[in-house]
Amino acid sequence: MNPEKAPASDPGAIEESRLQRLEIDLAARWPVGIFIGSSLVWLILGSLLAIAASIKLHDPAFLSENPWLTFGRVRPAHLNIVAYGWLSTAGIGIGLWILSRLCRAPIRDNRSLTLAAVLWNMGNAVGSWGILRGDSTAVEWLEYPTYAAPFLLVSFAFVMLESVGLIRRRPPGHIYISQWYIMAAFFWFPCLYFTAHGLLVLAPVQAPAQPPINWWFAHNALGLWFTPIGLGAAYYLIPKIIGRPIHSYYLSVIGFWSLAFFYAWNGMHHLIGGPFPAWLITASVVASIMMFIPVITVAINHHFTMVGHFKKTISSPALRFVVFGAMCYTLASFQGSTMAIRSLNGITHFTHYTIAHAHLGAYGFASMVFFGSIYYIMPRLLEREWPSRFLIRVHFWSCAIGFICYFVFLSWGGILQGLEMNQKETPFLEIVALTMPYLKLRTVSGSLMTLGHLAFFVSFFWMIASHRASIGEPTLFTKRIPDPDPIP
């Protein structure tokens, strides 16, 4: 729809609404800006470590002289840095901003949130340094050493306090679906992280109980932390950007509550074939198939809301990334449910197919939605436009093409790997040799994605350093309200 078709409103209400949003964005500027800005530093670091780990898979001698850069350290450092440094840091910033906007309440204590951002980054710095120096806990997805946890705990306590405060200060009435998703994520993550950290690192339970707890945590980190933040962002940004309410709000409610009630059972499908009670895994397989319910509701909503508006992805960088991410969410979730089926799992388990799937969720969906969210949020936080359309294009196309290649190559290589691993007569080294071309293509694809990240990084900090005031002189966005008293 074009802006000319917007219904006429009372000029006083328009001005009041504009001023309220300005106040909200101004209050969020420092804490949200620090969370988002620092997440980009982790994104670049995590990407470089990813390339190093990827090269080592087909060239094991690469950087192997330095113990800090051996595969056993670089790979978990990459995983934790992108999970907690990039995705979590950006997710907190994006979640807080959307909550503040939807609660129509400014962040009240931006000093404690700024401190939270600093502490969160200190936790990530200490944790990644710990992994690289050899202090990894060796628990997948929880490799940060114990001494990083207090920073994360205190920081998240501040985030939770402020998010509860925002919800309490909202005007009476309906809580929008994005608020439900984001608030739930802000409660689920600390429960997951600190329970798993306590039971697997601080006071480890007996060995047989560790894998179920590990995969309860690792799977839920994706589904009950990154996913609700990403979905909350998509449910806000897609309708907001195109100016059209979501296709079916009823379905969005069903989707949220079915995720809340059933997702936590999913993680045990990672243990199919392992020495665990059959009922435990079967319950998880059933819950995984039940995930079709929330996924279909979200898919219908995101894609039907966009019907007739896909052309706007040409002109809106935020929408382009978010829609790409929403499509990947549908694909990743359908794929994830099918991977829980025992017969298919027998082929894909322990192969690169699983790695491709994890990246479809964490990168294709979550990261792309977060990129889009940042493109939408930052100009509003800073009252300043993105400096270069070219860099945004480089960012999108490098990440999109790089990721699609990454996913296709690694999935294909993973299926071949799994089929061969099920042939008892095939020597293992032959299977390793079979995967080599796909691992090299993975390095190339990952490098392309990193190029996109570098373009984003440059664009972001160029935007911050630039003093080009955009008020009254928009560069990138069509809808700007002229400032009655523009800064000369």
Added chain:
Amino acid sequence: MIIAASIVLVIMLLGSVATIFAFSWAATHQQFENLDKAAESIFDADEPIGSATDAFLTATHES
């Protein structure tokens, strides 16, 4: 082992209770009513339905 299992059990029970509480709170506080109107709650007077809020300008503004 028993202590650890108990901790997990307590956390899972608390989580379940919290989820059920949130659901019942939503049901009793009109969160499942008038949902079509609720979908419009993200729009404001100056960013109403029908107003796109994020798009590039024409090529003349290329940086």
